[in-house]
Amino acid sequence: ECAAAAKARHFRWEVSNMFWSPDCEEKVVIGINGQFPGPTIRAKAGDTIVVHLKNGLHTEGVVIHWHGIRQIGTPWADGTASISQCAINPEETFTYRFVVDKPGTYFYHGHYGMQRAAGLYGSLIVDVADGDEEPFKYDGEINLLLSDWYHESIYTQMVGLSSNPFRWIGEPQSLLINGRGQFNCSLAAAHTPGAKQCAAAGAAGNRHCAPVILPVLPNKTYRLRVASTTSLASLNLAVGNHKLTVVEADGNYVEPFAVDDIDIYSGDSYSVLLTTDQDTSANYWVSVGVRGRQPRTAPALAVLNYRPNRASRLPAAAPPATPAWDDFARSKAFTYRILGRAGVTPPPPATSDRRIELLNTQNRMGGGHVKWSINNVSMVLPATPYLGSLKMGLRSALPSAARPSDTFGRGYDVTRPPANPNTTVGDNVYVLAHNATVDVVLQNANALARNVSEVHPWHLHGHDFWVLGYGDGAFRGDAGDAAALNLRNPPLRNTAVIFPYGWTAIRFVADNPGVWAFHCHIEPHLHMGMGVIFAEAVDRVSELPKAAVSCGATATALMAGAGGHV
Template sequence: MARLSHSIAILTKLQVSCIFILLTTVIPNVEARTHNLTWKVTYEYKYLDCFKKLAIAINGQTPGPHINATRGDTIIVTVLNNLLMENVAIHWHGIRQLGNGWNDGTDSVNQCAAMPGEYFTYQFVVDQAGTYMYHSHYGMQKSSGLYGLITVNPLPGEETPSHFEDREIILSDWYHDSAYEHAVKLSSKPYVWIGEPQSLLINGRGRYQCELLGVSNHDQCNGSSTECSPDVVKVKPKQTYRFRIASLTSLSALSFQIEGHKMTVVETDGMHVVPFVIDNLYIYSGETYSVLVTTDQNHSRNYGISINVIARTPETPNGFAILNYEPNPVDAQNLPQPPPGPLWNDTDSQRNQSLAIKGLRDTPYLVALKLNIPDVFDPTPSPEDYDHSYNIYEIPENTNATTSTSIYRLPFNKTVDIILQNAKSMGGDSETHPWHLHGHNFWVLGFGKDKFNPSTASLNLENPIMKNTVPLFPYGWTALRFRTDNPGIWLFHCHIEAHFYLGMLVLFESGSDMVTKPPQQNMGCGKTKNYINP
């Protein structure tokens, strides 16, 4: 259950003392490729978790095709909307779109969605190596399966871990109701909560217990469909692999685990991490990670990969895949036992893992950026002040959620600090929210319990990681910093689809006077029907 108003206070701090150096990313003079892609977006019946449901496919696939590029490449994607009765916009999650805000793919912010029968051509440069993703940013459409992974490889010689072979892992959750029904429920007054997902998916594959439906309708639920057999991740013994893991869940925060294998975290959201070893990875919707996995276990058998819900009472069965040590066969009758996963409500463990993520200093991009950071975090309130007496453990007295169409207008090329403060919601609880920023990375300065106190808060100004998505823990705070170095208007929002849809978002504007005039293909809705092109 989520009631959202007043559960978060956002503080922005405009640091006028910072140095005015425009961020530039240096791409060595290596010949860049252009990837010309044509994507036909359709609804198709899929048995992703054995239950038959309309899923959105790109060229027939759910999840969509993997974009595998190298830093400096140009991606051109022509998205043809064949959804028949639903519009489309696709967001390139984690791609900063420097000076290229018209291609961010956010309906109602950067563009009019493409109507059925129309196409929209996105063009952008992938200027940072790392693991990214794309997904629909129209209505609640992401939860219909319109998403996929983007790998941006470093240029030759740029990165150490890049010589490991990659394995791609897309995590998601899956509802049997349509995105339509969810949108209607959440838009009702009073709103109706959408409940928990029926399944967790690894690379688009889950397993719903058809027996639960009380009918043996093999058309509606088919346990023997090949579409819902577990994903098989093939590895060879005694190798180290780089698992690129992205969470595209609608609701669920997850723990990811491989039976008997430790993982070394080396990257998140495109940034190098001071490596650290974990048994399980906590991953929140909108985040990506690279972890190194060495296949050093008994090679005569296979191993279970599992995901389980954390940070809310689990009502969805764990997701499952198979780590297949080649050349072992995959025996459907004798599958490996998946790890049970950690306790869902061990918030300390979750926060500690987030705190363990430090930026790796040798990243040229990060170092370059660091030059612009003032040394001292100034915790005085932002010009948009907030209620300092706010009690985060009490349900707010004003139970009316408020909405507005206003935006935060920020001076260009300044440093902005944000404190996200989690409080008791109108539903009486306090949940974990993954917050995602478009068009920028931010430094993650810290996570804390209880109410943020500027005098005592412990902040990492030494080696903060840069990310684009970060969790905000129950009754806790998260401190972020970013540079307003990308002209345009950008979303900052909770990446839980329902929370976003209910309005857990703000818009940051900066330098929009530098933005080019709107391309024609971005228009056609609302008042741009009346736009007179000179």
């Protein structure tokens, strides 16, 4: 019996700032229990995870979001500051308790300010429950948590993003694999004109930035678990000479397909199978490079080490080249191939109960501030977390009186900079009826500069969604695009990308009472307002832990006796 085998896994974690050299340059990172990245959580489907999280940052709050875990029945454990809980104060401990109900490749990360970009992240891997089997076979596993790294602190970055004039964060200094990179040198210098060899990193024994070595045995099949928690970069991963067979995306099985490389946007996770069927006398490069934006960051490299070859024997061939950053036709071809595996729950086939069309634009506010807006409103977060304030009916805790719009109106020209770039801020709270089938169409557009439209990976909390389709240009809803959506075998995911000047349509059923963020997973873009909130049947949320709601207006009301006593 599955239920009997499920167990509670307890963790005691302390978050703190610490000196670390992720790419061989010493900086300050946010670590957990003295580690960067944070400890990997490994569990079985059905287990309960209990994390006692102590905030050891001296002067700021913290929360942790369990990315891809739907938090069915535990919306207060979603780890989103101002949305699902109060930020945990310094020296305080908050207990997250939630069930990991579905096997898959997940991760966790900070969700307060830009703390994710400061290094607050780690892997969360859920195996099938005892007695269950994955629908594919493999002999071993390799975990690759990908990220990007900036030398400037997140505080400097945040000040720049909210300053007038605006200061953009720019491209990252390094890409990291499992928290390690090499700035200003290359492990494959012999193949990179002008690059210096990273002798120092290895020779000095710098354990923080030593190359990632992935030992494998010949003629075996490995499951590579790949996830991206980048602040900005869209990535591409390739392994020299080896094909990759994609089998899982965001904790859901996909119809297997073989490729030479995969694109990974921030917030995505994949499992790919790799068979070690190449010349056994050699080692091979794993290369991770930037796509979607003009790269200014060297690829991250790791060594696939065919045992018993020595790990120090660098591959003779050059690392596989990352495809051209702006070859969006290639990116789309990969993304469009991701479809639900036979047996994956199909979406409700009827037309949706509600369609919400969200126009993504870059705007100006007050002359110089640069913001991202959704239907012309840039999201700001409230002092009092929504889960508490909405459950207690404190409408006054909402930053704006008006509800946001379900459409941006026909006729907006997505091919040009906004005709009227002025925007306002608001809460962007959409109230969803219990069990409604909701379609959301994300519409991309031209940014402030001419001939610029960027990639945005959107991540939904509290749900997986079906990705029903993608298209170029403006969504022509009832004029054709709505009828052409894939209701047969769409993939289930929690993150979906919008391509430049394109649209992406998703569907989910609002069957998980709570307050859920839906936002661009690019850290600076979220900080600039690129998101909305889905408040879903909040009246059905069961009693909230007081520690999740005891701040701001909810704390005041609680003290006064409205909704319980403290």
